[in-house]
Structures are given as structure tokens and as C-alpha cells.
Amino acid sequence: MKRETxxxxxxxxxxxxxxxLGWGVAPLWxxxxxxxSAIGPFKRFxxxxxxxxxxxxxxxxxxxxxxxxxxxxxxGADPRWERLSLADRFAxxxxxxxxxxxxxxxxxxxAGVFFGSSTGGMFESERFFSAFLRGxxxxxxxxxxxxxxxxxxxxxxxxxxxxTGPVRTISSACSSGALALGAAxxxxxxxxxxxxxAGGSDSLCQLTYAGFNALRSVDExxxxxxxxxxxxxxxxxxxxxLILEPLERVLARGAEPLAVLAGAGSACDAHHMTAPDPxxxxxxxxxxxxxxxAGLPAAEIxxxxxxxxxxxxxxxxxxNALRSVxxxxxxEIPLSATKALxxxxxxxxGAIEAVATVLCLLHxxxxxxxxxxxxxxxxxxxxxxxxxxxxxPLPLPGVRAALSTSLAFGGSNAALIFSQAGKARAGKT
Amino acid sequence: xxxxxxxxxxxxxxxxDSLHLEGMKPEMIEDEAPLFGExxxxxxxxxxxxxxALEKEFGIKIKSQELGREVFSSVSSLSQFIEARTSP
Amino acid sequence: MTSITASPGIVVTGLGTIGAYGSGAESLRRALASxxxxxxxxxxxxxxxHLARAxxxxxxVDPALVREWLSPAExxxxxxxxxxAVAASRMALRCAGLEGAAEEPAPVAGVxxxxxxxxxxxxxGLLRQILLEGPEAASPFLFTESVANAxxxxxxxxxxxxxxxxxxxxxxxxxxxxxxQGAADLASGRAARALAGSVDEMTPLLHALLDRFGxxxxxxxxxxxxxxxxxxxxxxxxxxxxxxxxxxESDAAARGRGATSLARILGWGSAFDPTAPAIxxxxxxASLGRALRxxxxxxxxxxxxxxxIVAGASGSVGGDRLEALMLREAWGGAALPPVLAPKGVTGxxxxxxxxxxxxxxxxxxFGPAAGFAEMDPDLGVVPHDGSPLPAPxxxxxxxxxxxxxxxxxxxxxxxx
Numbered sequence: 001m002k003r004e005t006x007x008x009x010x011x012x013x014x015x016x017x018x019x020x021l022g023w024g025v026a027p028l029w030x031x032x033x034x035x036x037s038a039i040g041p042f043k044r045f046x047x048x049x050x051x052x053x054x055x056x057x058x059x060x061x062x063x064x065x066x067x068x069x070x071x072x073x074x075x076g077a078d079p080r081w082e083r084l085s086l087a088d089r090f091a092x093x094x095x096x097x098x099x100x101x102x103x104x105x106x107x108x109x110x111a112g113v114f115f116g117s118s119t120g121g122m123f124e125s126e127r128f129f130s131a132f133l134r135g136x137x138x139x140x141x142x143x144x145x146x147x148x149x150x151x152x153x154x155x156x157x158x159x160x161x162x163x164t165g166p167v168r169t170i171s172s173a174c175s176s177g178a179l180a181l182g183a184a185x186x187x188x189x190x191x192x193x194x195x196x197x198a199g200g201s202d203s204l205c206q207l208t209y210a211g212f213n214a215l216r217s218v219d220e221x222x223x224x225x226x227x228x229x230x231x232x233x234x235x236x237x238x239x240x241x242l243i244l245e246p247l248e249r250v251l252a253r254g255a256e257p258l259a260v261l262a263g264a265g266s267a268c269d270a271h272h273m274t275a276p277d278p279x280x281x282x283x284x285x286x287x288x289x290x291x292x293x294a295g296l297p298a299a300e301i302x303x304x305x306x307x308x309x310x311x312x313x314x315x316x317x318x319x320n321a322l323r324s325v326x327x328x329x330x331x332e333i334p335l336s337a338t339k340a341l342x343x344x345x346x347x348x349x350g351a352i353e354a355v356a357t358v359l360c361l362l363h364x365x366x367x368x369x370x371x372x373x374x375x376x377x378x379x380x381x382x383x384x385x386x387x388x389x390x391x392x393p394l395p396l397p398g399v400r401a402a403l404s405t406s407l408a409f410g411g412s413n414a415a416l417i418f419s420q421a422g423k424a425r426a427g428k429t
Numbered sequence: 430x431x432x433x434x435x436x437x438x439x440x441x442x443x444x445x446d447s448l449h450l451e452g453m454k455p456e457m458i459e460d461e462a463p464l465f466g467e468x469x470x471x472x473x474x475x476x477x478x479x480x481x482a483l484e485k486e487f488g489i490k491i492k493s494q495e496l497g498r499e500v501f502s503s504v505s506s507l508s509q510f511i512e513a514r515t516s517p
Numbered sequence: 518m519t520s521i522t523a524s525p526g527i528v529v530t531g532l533g534t535i536g537a538y539g540s541g542a543e544s545l546r547r548a549l550a551s552x553x554x555x556x557x558x559x560x561x562x563x564x565x566x567h568l569a570r571a572x573x574x575x576x577x578v579d580p581a582l583v584r585e586w587l588s589p590a591e592x593x594x595x596x597x598x599x600x601x602a603v604a605a606s607r608m609a610l611r612c613a614g615l616e617g618a619a620e621e622p623a624p625v626a627g628v629x630x631x632x633x634x635x636x637x638x639x640x641x642g643l644l645r646q647i648l649l650e651g652p653e654a655a656s657p658f659l660f661t662e663s664v665a666n667a668x669x670x671x672x673x674x675x676x677x678x679x680x681x682x683x684x685x686x687x688x689x690x691x692x693x694x695x696x697x698q699g700a701a702d703l704a705s706g707r708a709a710r711a712l713a714g715s716v717d718e719m720t721p722l723l724h725a726l727l728d729r730f731g732x733x734x735x736x737x738x739x740x741x742x743x744x745x746x747x748x749x750x751x752x753x754x755x756x757x758x759x760x761x762x763x764x765x766e767s768d769a770a771a772r773g774r775g776a777t778s779l780a781r782i783l784g785w786g787s788a789f790d791p792t793a794p795a796i797x798x799x800x801x802x803a804s805l806g807r808a809l810r811x812x813x814x815x816x817x818x819x820x821x822x823x824x825x826i827v828a829g830a831s832g833s834v835g836g837d838r839l840e841a842l843m844l845r846e847a848w849g850g851a852a853l854p855p856v857l858a859p860k861g862v863t864g865x866x867x868x869x870x871x872x873x874x875x876x877x878x879x880x881x882x883f884g885p886a887a888g889f890a891e892m893d894p895d896l897g898v899v900p901h902d903g904s905p906l907p908a909p910x911x912x913x914x915x916x917x918x919x920x921x922x923x924x925x926x927x928x929x930x931x932x933x
Binding site for chain 3: 047049050051083107113117118126129130132133134142145146147149150151152155156158159161162163164165166167168169170171172173179183186190191192206207209210211212213214215266267268269270271272273274282285289408409410411412
């Protein structure tokens with residue numbers, strides 16, 4: 001698996017996000033640091049007949065009050081905004097926010113867009129179906145169905161920013177976002193593009209809500225990854241975008257690199273459509289490939305942002321993968337699971353967890369998960385004894401690199417390695 | 430209430446139909462034969478599909494916590510479980 | 518565009534394809550050589566999705582064609598695209614001489630599959646259950662196979678492909694992107710072999726929607742629906758379903774095991790037209806044409822050496838225009854090499870186009886461009902008239918997608 005990275009190191013020069021904690025990176029980081037869970041009652045659709053009743057919902061009506069601020073107002077005033085699905089809006093907001101931080105400006109001639117999504121505008125197409133199937137054909141608007149395309153959020157971002165480079169949407173279930181970042185990394189290394197807008201977007205919809213419930217993969221309470229008594233995932237929604245550029249380009253234009261995307265790896269279980277390979281072999285292969293790609297030994301990894309869905313099988317397989325890669329250290333590396341706060345963003349989970357990883361590296365501390373003492377199973381499951389950080393952020397001064405994992409339906413595993421931009425910078429000068 | 434004696438054959442019919450077991454006839458399934466793993470070679474997703482079919486057929490609700498291996502080990506164990514849930 | 522003209526060269530050693538033309542490369546080759554209309558199926562209109570004046574036909578696959586490739590135990594839970602994909606992957610591996618091959622150590626194999634719409638019949642079925650019968654009626658079977666990456670995952674399971682697995686959704690641009698992705702996985706060393714291709718099913722709902730958006734051609738005076746790529750009278754495409762899967766490996770590996778290659782992969786690339794609306798084509802041909810030219814330059818491919826174009830033109834009003842003007846922009850006033858437009862035969866979506874691209878590079882004969890009679894002066898492209906052509910040495914395939922994406926792929930004729 002040897003590869004030439006061509007010496008082109010790839011920096012993150014901007015991040016943007018929308019999730020249950022709010023519109024923007026500021027509410028995301030504030031909530032992550034405090035271990036605030038956004039998972040709770042929600043009202044996007046009538047879920048009274050569904051099996052479970054929680055989600056980390058993006059505040060759509062009260063967006064202005066939850067951190068969307070002037071940016072959301074400005075976007076909302078644009079005539080194009082009204083035609084976008086929710087997933088498109090989350091994506092465009094995140095991309096515009098990330099771009100502003102990077103110091104770059106639209107139109108992004110030659111830039112590429114690499115996006116992950118599971119269901120695109122499924123929520124809107126459910127509105128069409130609901131009206132259509134109940135015989136209310138006049139209320140079934142074709143525009144709602146047109147939004148359903150999985151490639152719609154990535155295309156919407158490219159259109160909004162005037163990107164004319166390659167645009168690719170990856171829909172490999174819950175590893176889509178991480179795979180999109182891997183594709184962006186490759187495109188910059190190979191010289192195909194100098195600027196990549198990479199991320200993912202998904203919104204809550206009944207199809208996935210009922211589907212995961214039919215698989216009994218959803219916890220009736222908030223999801224508690226790696227904890228005793230965990231019963232499954234919680235749903236989330238939102239988007240995240242990272243602006244990637246060659247490190248030297250970021251430094252040359254006097255901008256501040258937030259982190260370096262050092263490596264990406266992926267591997268398939270080839271085992272089962274839904275159940276992970278219990279041995280974690282495929283997940284371990286993805287992590288090993290990412291480490292090799294980054295040229296880093298496992299010992300350099302200072303913390304792990306785990307996939308950690310909270311389903312008994314998935315967390316167990318992930319623990320086995322970590323044990324196979326890190327050996328004795330597996331139970332000592334500080335670990336967090338962003339899904340305990342934001343729920344599962346499906347196709348964009350890999351992207352928002354990448355943003356969480358970058359923020360943790362940047363601030364030198366790992367965000368905690370809430371302990372939820374009221375729920376059964378406050379402690380870490382002794383069968384998967386990870387060093388889970390709870391309730392208070394863990395200071396990690398001098399942390400150099402971190403791992404973020406994504407393990408999906410269909411055995412599609414992906415891993416990303418981020419490293420400190422500070423060190424990269426020092427090494428450069 | 431359905432007649433107790435009819436429950437096993439209704440379950441067998443559901444297994445064949447809802448799990449799309451082409452070429453299999455309900456009467457080929459033995460009451461005590463294991464359904465999962467070695468027996469019919471069914472897996473966890475089949476079990477969940479069967480749950481949806483059983484809920485619909487018998488008008489019952491099966492909680493996630495009840496989806497133990499014991500209940501789903503054979504037609505006769507499933508039949509006992511349903512009988513207990515549907516009897517007055 | 519990434520150039521991989523230097524070592525390691527990447528070759529196509531296997532092709533599996535299923536469509537309205539039948540099963541296997543030979544049936545597609547015959548259809549393309551004759552250019553005769555394929556037997557279109559009447560689309561089921563019983564769901565009431567269609568308008569009264571809507572298109573009535575689509576190029577559908579006979580379900581019996583996948584049966585010989587799948588055991589009933591495998592097939593019982595698969596969505597239609599998963600069945601097509603697994604069947605074609607087995608056909609491609611057999612074509613490559615890799616069927617049942619137990620190599621030690623097993624090479625790491627990647628999967629790169631494109632689908633415009635995913636397993637839409639299963640998504641629709643699941644939504645019907647949820648919305649009409651209630652969420653607790655949702656079938657786990659339908660959900661697990663409703664995800665876009667189900668076909669890629671099933672290929673991986675069936676062929677023990679444990680390398681990178683990527684599903685690309687980029688409408689009409691997806692098939693060429695997937696081949697580029699598979700080649701990139703080989704070039705970077707992430708995989709030693711790749712299965713790359715394109716799959717889609719055409720459901721009554723999708724067909725009705727494409728019709729409502731004005732994308733599908735409606736019946737002519739003879740009651741037949743014929744796509745007319747590049748023709749002045751074109752009014753939309755004929756919707757199709759099917760699959761093509763390719764086996765990609767390094768030239769060295771193929772030679773090492775004495776395999777015959779069908780084509781060499783010399784470069785791939787893509788660009789975006791931000792003027793496109795979400796569900797149609799834009800007017801950014803100048804920018805796309807420059808991007809195409811630039812990426813050929815970067816790949817070290819001399820545009821003048823390209824002696825065949827396989828266009829993705831489907832008969833779509835806006836798409837054919839954009840593609841024609843993009844090509845003319847790239848050629849900058851010079852005459853285009855012979856242009857093939859196989860979607861006049863194969864229809865839009867599925868795997869017919871990708872199969873035709875590989876067959877073109879391998880020297881297959883193409884009949885006159887189906888459906889073409891009258892040049893559109895706005896486009897200025899006259900596709901191949903069926904007269905004998907020498908086998909090409911460099912083939913450029915292009916595709917422009919609704920929504921703005923465009924992709925291209927350069928194939929070389931196989932080394933003798």
C-alpha cells in the first residue's frame with residue numbers, strides 16, 4: 001500500500017458546520033466543549049407512530065437565535081435560498097462559513113467539491129409522496145421531488161460558490177463524509193485542484209428514521225456510545241464543510257492553517273449488508289491504511305474521535321479494530337464520540353466529526369460526552385474499555401495527531417488522520 | 430383469537446413468504462429445527478423482517494428487548510411466545 | 518485530470534453488461550453495430566404517476582437475465598440494482614479470466630460504482646409502507662437495500678473485495694467518474710484490482726418524473742419513442758436501466774497472468790458548470806471546454822491524436838447542446854474526429870454507454886448514429902454515419918450531467 005504523497009501537504013484553512021447545537025462552528029464548539037447533547041424531543045415530522053422519539057434537530061425556524069446570525073440572514077435573503085432543500089441549506093451555509101474563515105472568496109474558479117450524503121432531499125420528497133399517496137395530488141409539488149437527488153447538496157454548494165473544478169458526491173452510507181474528504185485529499189495531492197470544498201450534508205427524514213428503527217438500531221434514550229446498557233444510535237442532522245488547500249499555498253497567502261489532513265484510508269468488510277464484521281478487521285485495515293498514508297506510526301495518535309454509534313455490535317467491532325491497531329494502548333488513548341452530542345448525521349457524520357477533530361486539535365483539548373447519570377449504564381462497557389472522556393474536556397497539550405473513524409452499512413470503513421498545523425508549520429520553516 | 434393449533438403453520442407460512450425463501454414450502458420447516466445459523470441459515474435481518482410480519486399477522490408488539498435468541502430459536506418456541514401474547 | 522500514461526499502465530481486462538440489448542458484451546456489440554432500435558417495454562402506469570400524454574416506453578431488463586448469476590439464497594434480499602451489479606461483476610470477472618481464481622495472496626480489490634438514482638424501487642416501497650401503513654410496517658429488508666451503496670456492498674461481499682468501496686452519485690456523469698475512481702485506486706496503490714462501473718434501475722416512478730421534467734422523448738407519429746442525439750428534432754432521451762462493470766488492473770498484472778486487455782485507461786477528469794439549474798443543463802460550455810482541454814494537456818494527451826469521441830449525448834435538448842459546444846470549444850475550430858453517440862441505441866442510464874465506450878476502444882464496429890437525420894445548426898455536430906472506420910487509437914468519452922457535473926475519460930486501444 002505504499003504511495004507517493006508528492007510532498008504536497010494538505011491543510012484545512014476553514015471549517016463550517018450546522019447541527020443540532022446550532023448554525024455555525026461557534027455553537028458547535030461551545031456545545032462540544034461543554035459536553036452538551038443536542039439530542040432531545042423534535043418536531044420536524046410527526047413521529048408519534050414511530051418506535052422512538054428523539055433526534056438532534058437543527059433549529060430551522062429559530063435559526064437566528066441559535067448562532068446563525070447575520071450569515072443566515074444574508075443567505076436567507078438570497079432568492080436562490082428558497083429553492084433549496086434543508087440538506088442543501090445546511091450544506092451551503094457550512095460552505096459559505098468555511099470559505100469566509102479560509103479568507104478565500106467566490107467565485108472559486110477551478111475549485112473542486114467533494115461531498116457525502118445519504119439521502120439528499122429525502123425529507124422534501126417525502127412531502128411529495130405523502131400528498132401524492134393520500135390522493136392530494138395538487139399538493140404534491142414536483143419541486144419537492146426534484147430535491148431528492150443525493151448529489152443535490154454538493155451541486156448546490158458548487159453552484160453557490162461558482163466552483164468549476166471536479167464535483168463528486170459519494171453516497172456510501174455513514175462513511176460518505178469521510179470518503180469525500182479522502183477523495184478531496186487525493187485531488188489536491190495529485191494537483192487536480194488547489195482548493196477543495198469537502199464535507200457532507202443530510203437532513204432528518206422518515207425513511208431513515210423508520211428504517212433504522214426497523215433494524216432496532218435506535219436507542220429509546222439518548223445514544224451512549226461504548227457504555228454498558230447502550231441500545232443504539234440517536235438521529236441527528238446537519239452539514240459540515242472543510243476547505244482544503246496545499247499547506248504551502250495557505251502559508252504563502254498569509255492565512256492560518258487550522259490543521260493538516262495527513263492521511264486517509266478505507267477498506268471494505270465484504271462481510272454483511274448491515275452487521276459489522278465483529279472482528280473489526282475491515283475497520284482496522286482502514287485505520288492502518290490511513291496511518292500508512294499519513295506516514296505516521298500509531299503511537300503518534302493522541303486521541304480518537306470514534307465512529308461510536310452506540311449500537312452494541314458497532315461499538316464492539318470498533319473496539320476490536322482499535323485493539324488490533326493500538327494494542328495495549330487501545331484502552332488508554334483518550335477517546336470521544338461526537339454522536340453522543342449531535343446524534344448520527346449519517347452521510348455527513350464523517351464530515352462533522354472531522355470538524356470536531358480539527359477543533360479539538362486546534363484547542364488542544366478533547367471534547368467530552370455527557371455522562372447522563374439518569375440513564376442505565378453510566379460506566380464504560382467492560383467489554384469495550386475505551387478511555388472515554390466524560391463531562392469535562394480533557395486538556396491535551398502538545399497533542400500532535402488524531403484519528404477519526406467512520407464505519408458504515410455495507411461494511412464501508414473509512415479513517416482520517418489529522419495533525420497539528422503548528423507542528424507542520426514549524427517543520428516547514 | 431386464533432386457534433392455538435394453527436399458530437405454528439401460520440408462522441411457517443410467514444417465514445417462507447416474508448423472507449422470500451424461494452423453493453421452500455412451509456411444511457418443510459420442522460417445529461423444533463433451529464431457524465438461525467445452522468438450520469435455515471437465517472440471520473439477524475431475517476429475524477427483524479420476521480418480527481414485522483409477526484406483528485402484522487398477530488396484531489402484537491414485540492419489544493427490542495424480547496428479541497432474544499431463545500424466542501427465535503425454532504417455530505415451536507416462537508409459537509409459544511405468540512400464544513402467550515395473544516391468549517386472553 | 519490525472520495522467521497515468523506512465524507506468525503503471527492500467528488496463529480493462531473484463532466487461533460485464535446487462536441491458537435491454539441482452540446480457541454480455543457480445544449482445545451490446547451486436548446492438549451497436551446494427552443501430553437497430555432495441556425492443557422497448559411498456560412502462561407500468563398503474564401507480565398513476567404518469568400524465569396522460571407522458572412517454573410510454575423504456576428500455577428495461579428481462580429479470581431472467583440475472584438469474585443464472587445469482588443463487589436464490591443470495592438474490593432473495595437484493596434490490597434490483599444489487600442483482601444487476603453482482604451479476605455483471607461476476608460476468609466481468611469471468612471475462613477477465615478471474616472467475617473463482619484463488620490467488621495467494623489475494624489482491625486487494627476496490628469497488629467504484631456509480632448510480633444516478635440508487636435502489637429507487639426499494640426506497641419507494643419503503644416510503645409507501647411508512648406513509649400508508651405506518652412506520653412500524655417498515656421492512657428491514659427494504660431498508661438495508663434502499664441505500665445507494667447497497668449494490669457496491671453486495672459486489673464486495675460476492676467477490677470478497679476488501680479494498681476501498683465507493684459509490685458515486687453524479688447523475689449522467691457518474692459512469693466515467695467511477696472508472697476514474699477505480700483507476701485512481703490502482704494508481705495510488707490503494708487497490709491492486711478494481712471493479713468499476715455503473716448501475717441503475719428504471720422504475721415507473723422515476724420514468725414518470727423524468728417525463729414530467731421534460732427529459733424523456735415522447736412518442737412520434739409512428740408511436741415509437743426514439744432518442745435523437747445531436748439531431749435538430751431531438752426532444753429528450755429514452756430512459757433505460759441496466760449495468761456495466763469493468764475489471765481494472767495494472768498492465769503488468771494482466772500480462773503476468775496472460776490476460777487479454779480490452780482497452781488502456783490513459784486519463785480521466787471532470788469539471789462543473791455552475792450555470793446549470795439543479796435539474797437541467799446550463800450554458801457554461803466555454804468553461805467546460807477549456808477545462809477539458811486543460812486536463813488533456815496536463816495528462817500529456819495531444820488533442821489532435823484523439824481519433825474517436827464517444828459522446829454521452831442522449832437526445833436531451835439542453836444536454837446535447839452543452840456537450841456539442843463543449844467539444845467544439847475544446848477543439849477550438851478544428852474538425853472533430855468521428856463522434857459516436859451510442860445512447861441513441863442504449864438509452865440513458867444503466868450501463869450501455871460505459872460498455873459502448875470500452876467496446877469503441879477495443880475496435881468494435883458502430884452502425885450509423887441511431888435517430889440522427891438532420892444536423893442542428895446550433896450544435897454543428899454530425900455523428901458517425903455508419904461508414905467503415907479504422908479502429909481508433911485514442912478514444913475520448915464525455916458526459917454532461919443534469920445539475921452541472923461533467924466528466925471525461927481517455928481510453929487507448931489495447932496493446933497488440
